[in-house]
Amino acid sequence: MARRKEHTHEQIRHMAISAVVEHLQCHGVDNLSLRKVAATIGYVPSTLINIFGSYQYLLLAVSEQTLLQLAAQLQLIKPTTPKQTIEQMALVYSQFAFANRRCFRLVFELSMAGDQPLPVAHLGLIKSLFSDVESQLSQYFPLACEQEVETMSRVLWGGIHGLTCLSLDGKLFETQSCLQDMLMSHVSSYIDGMSIKRNSNAAN
Amino acid sequence: MARRKEHTHEQIRHMAISAVVEHLQCHGVDNLSLRKVAATIGYVPSTLINIFGSYQYLLLAVSEQTLLQLAAQLQLIKPTTPKQTIEQMALVYSQFAFANRRCFRLVFELSMAGDQPLPVAHLGLIKSLFSDVESQLSQYFPLACEQEVETMSRVLWGGIHGLTCLSLDGKLFETQSCLQDMLMSHVSSYIDGMSIKRNSNAAN
DNA sequence: GCAAAATAAAAAACAACGTTCATAATAATT
DNA sequence: AATTATTATGAACGTTGTTTTTTATTTTGC
Structure with missing residues (x-):
């Protein structure tokens, strides 16, 4: 045969x-x-x-495809003000997670056998999700150095991801509608809080 | 036999x-x-x-024990000011995750076969982690209603969890030292941001 | 054009898995 | 002391991912 x-x-x-x-x-x-x-x-x-x-690498390929689709959805967002744009990203992120619940879980729960780290290409894809947040943030905080922008983008993204993950399995609350409120609260208040600390400009 | x-x-x-x-x-x-x-x-x-x-229930038992240990560690914290106490909780949370990396992952990545939801007792244990944050927050925001405090506690905890998780697998950055900075940035700035929005009291 | 070598897909074999079931050995009861 | 009820066990089952062998096809060399 x-x-x-x-x-x-x-x-x-x-x-x-x-x-x-x-x-x-x-x-x-x-x-x-x-x-x-x-x-x-x-x-x-x-x-x-x-x-x-291996079977594991097949699943990894699925994970990568999912990651690329998520990145593509995020790219579709039309930038308005930095703050609104980041809020929009958070919404798209969580909506994608709920629409592709099991694929999304695969992306973040898949780990290599024998405790080997994920391929660098895969980690790179995940980290690339931050880059747009970074550019929006450096618009909003023009005086901030690269390091500070990096920290802020990760805090924002980590929060968005954490809220989405916990909500996805009912570990945070029951309904999805709460999630949107919390995402908005997170993004908006964190940026506001940082604004005071850096007594910076920009109002929206 | x-x-x-x-x-x-x-x-x-x-x-x-x-x-x-x-x-x-x-x-x-x-x-x-x-x-x-x-x-x-x-x-x-x-x-x-x-x-x-079943084997699955054995792993669930391990997960529950881990969860109880984590809760116990959080209870050990001696409250000072609300803000500092929550920051301390974030640190303990992340330190526990790194000290018990694989058990911690088990807690949050274990899902039941056949897509059945986790036992309610297990979900209850996870949610109980919030309760202390809630009590600290209602001290800090005495004018906030129960609903608002609940939202804030989940935003704070979701962020702490998300940053910890991503950092645990190197999906956020490389070194653990950054994580502490980000946790502090998250807790501190989110609370500050909420403080303006509710033009509330309390400075520390 | 045809035989020989290379290739690639499938079949079979393997070791390990979670789980079920019947068995054998102990404890409890009469 | 004999019988019944427990209970851990060992063997069996069906399935898993992977490796190895076989077999059919394609390519190569003459």
């Missing part, structure tokens, strides 16, 4: 990733297995191992 | 949980298995299934 070149490796990659994503729409990642993915796309486990290296 | 009553069920519970915790000091949860835990404490898989119900 060997239907050679019925699909290219790149096609199989795409099929497998799509199969995982589709499964995650309705079922958890624990119900999934390499064998099921292979069966779904009409292939055999060892073929996927050959292509992805 | 049946060394009956060589250990009580409660003793075996304790032994198994300790074995998991000890393993998690040095190795990830993926390297662990029910069979290994059983072997470590000189028992057999089915015995642990009888006692805990």
Whole structure:
């Protein structure tokens, strides 16, 4: 046997990733297995191992795709004032998390076997989410040095992420509507608080 | 076979949980298995299934114990001013997370199979972490209603949690020392920001 | 054009997993 | 002391990710 070149490796990659994503729409990642993915796309486990290296790397590929989609959604935001733009980012972030709940969890809960750190490319993707916040912040705080802007962007993003994560599993409160209020409260009040400390300019 | 009553069920519970915790000091949860835990404490898989119900419930028990230890550490804090007390809580929280990195991750990444929600007792334990923040906040904002205090406590705690989590996996920055700065920035500036909005009292 | 070498997908084998079930050994009861 | 009720155990089951072997196809060399 060997239907050679019925699909290219790149096609199989795409099929497998799509199969995982589709499964995650309705079922958890624990119900999934390499064998099921292979069966779904009409292939055999060892073929996927050959292509992805391991089941773990297949999941990592799904995680990366999700991360790219999230980044793309954030890029779609049309900047207005810095503060409003960051608030808009927080909303988009949390809405994406709730719309792609299981993929989102995969991104942040996936860890490599043997306690190896995630690939640097993956960490880089996550960190790239901050960059837009940074540029908005340095507009809002023109006097702040690079270091200070970096700290602020991470505080803002860490808060947005934490609230979203806890809310996603009902660990914070029950309804999603509260989450939006809390995100707004977080972004708005933190920026206001920093404004006093740096007795800086800008009102909106 | 049946060394009956060589250990009580409660003793075996304790032994198994300790074995998991000890393993998690040095190795990830993926390297662990029910069979290994059983072997470590000189028992057999089915015995642990009888006692805990499933491997998942054993891990849940470890998670609960960790949660209780974290809560205990937070209770140890001697209150000074509300703001300083909350800042101290943030530090203790992050220090606990780094000292018990894998157990901490277990608490927040463990989810039930079949997408069932976590037991309410477990969710209650997590939410109880907020209660002390709430009492500190209502001291600081005596005019705020219960609802407002609840929102603020969750924003504060969500931020603390998010920063800690991201930092724990190197998803935020590299060194731990930055984390403390960010936690202080978060707590301090958010409270300051809220203070203006409610043009309230209290300076420290 | 055809035989030989290379390749690639599938099949089978492997070790380990969580869990279930029947068994054998102990404790409790009569 | 014999019988019944417990209870930990050991074997079995179905499934997992991965490795290795086999087999069919493609490419190469003459």
